[in-house]
Amino acid sequence: MNTSEQGSLLEVDGLVVEYPMRGWRARPFRAVKGVDFDIRPGETVGLVGESGSGKSTIGRALLGLAPVTGGSVTFDGEDISHPTTVRRRALTSDIQVVYQDPYSSLNPSMTIGDSLAEPLTVRKTPAAEARRRIADLLDTVGLPADAAHRMPREFSGGQRQRVAIARALALEPRLIVCDEPVSALDLSTQARVLDLFLEIQERTGVAYLFVSHDLSVVREISHRVAVMYHGEIVEWGDGDTVTSQPSHSYTRRLLLSSPIADPAAQRARREERRRLAAAASPDNR
Numbered sequence: 001m002n003t004s005e006q007g008s009l010l011e012v013d014g015l016v017v018e019y020p021m022r023g024w025r026a027r028p029f030r031a032v033k034g035v036d037f038d039i040r041p042g043e044t045v046g047l048v049g050e051s052g053s054g055k056s057t058i059g060r061a062l063l064g065l066a067p068v069t070g071g072s073v074t075f076d077g078e079d080i081s082h083p084t085t086v087r088r089r090a091l092t093s094d095i096q097v098v099y100q101d102p103y104s105s106l107n108p109s110m111t112i113g114d115s116l117a118e119p120l121t122v123r124k125t126p127a128a129e130a131r132r133r134i135a136d137l138l139d140t141v142g143l144p145a146d147a148a149h150r151m152p153r154e155f156s157g158g159q160r161q162r163v164a165i166a167r168a169l170a171l172e173p174r175l176i177v178c179d180e181p182v183s184a185l186d187l188s189t190q191a192r193v194l195d196l197f198l199e200i201q202e203r204t205g206v207a208y209l210f211v212s213h214d215l216s217v218v219r220e221i222s223h224r225v226a227v228m229y230h231g232e233i234v235e236w237g238d239g240d241t242v243t244s245q246p247s248h249s250y251t252r253r254l255l256l257s258s259p260i261a262d263p264a265a266q267r268a269r270r271e272e273r274r275r276l277a278a279a280a281s282p283d284n285r
Helices: 055-062 085-091 112-122 128-139 147-148 157-169 187-204 215-221 241-246 247-259 263-279
Strands: 010-019 029-039 043-047 070-075 097-100 173-179 207-212 224-229 232-238
Touching: 010 055, 029 043, 029 055, 029 232, 043 215, 055 070, 055 173, 070 112, 070 241, 085 263, 112 128, 112 147, 112 157, 112 207, 112 263, 128 147, 157 187, 173 232, 187 207, 187 215, 207 215, 207 263, 215 241, 215 247, 224 247, 241 247
Parallel strands: 043 207, 043 224, 097 173, 173 207
Antiparallel strands: 010 029, 010 070, 224 232
16 A cells, blocks of 8 residues: 555644652643644554653554644544543544553453454444344454354463454544554564554555554564654654655664674664763753
């Protein structure tokens, strides 16, 4: 899919997110400082940065879980920065989320089938149609049909994340916010889940905002990449270019922080990362 030929599905313009601080005269904490980016239909935008950079806060703001203090979020031409409760609930058909922890994202007392049926029940899908949809979802994420009758504790972390992906797909969304969806998995399972995300996108045309701290993971899945540092986007552009030939010193530091198998080369990367950190000017932070 050539996403460059399409208009934006989601537009974020000057987004500011602030949280109140304790104390009478305490100034609010500004977690996101005037961020701009867009996502096209069928595209994956990677949002990468270290812990505390504001990347997950942006995802929460898109989902209505963090306050939009300034700027705007527009989805398919509609401003959704401050939706009513009713409108926000309706938006779940178009915007879904896959969280980091596959163990806490599912109700341990419900079968997999019941968890997948919840969003369908809310939409008042007839029972027979819901059963067919659940079978299709399990097939889409590579799980056997009998998984619907089993409990979350019977599955591995990678399998539970597949269930979480199936649940996000239940209402056929147009955009999925993926908040560190593979960071809790081992490397081999990460690769399989990333392949699954790519297969689903090719099949359905869904768009992703893929939030991660790992530049190597973002490289595998993203068409375009935004690099976050202290609440701001410091680099934004083509995924291959940003993740292999970054122009900003902070992005280069992120790239050098990815481990490699060669001990000598890894040592050289650590030394170069320290040099970049020491040489970084205030303008590049």
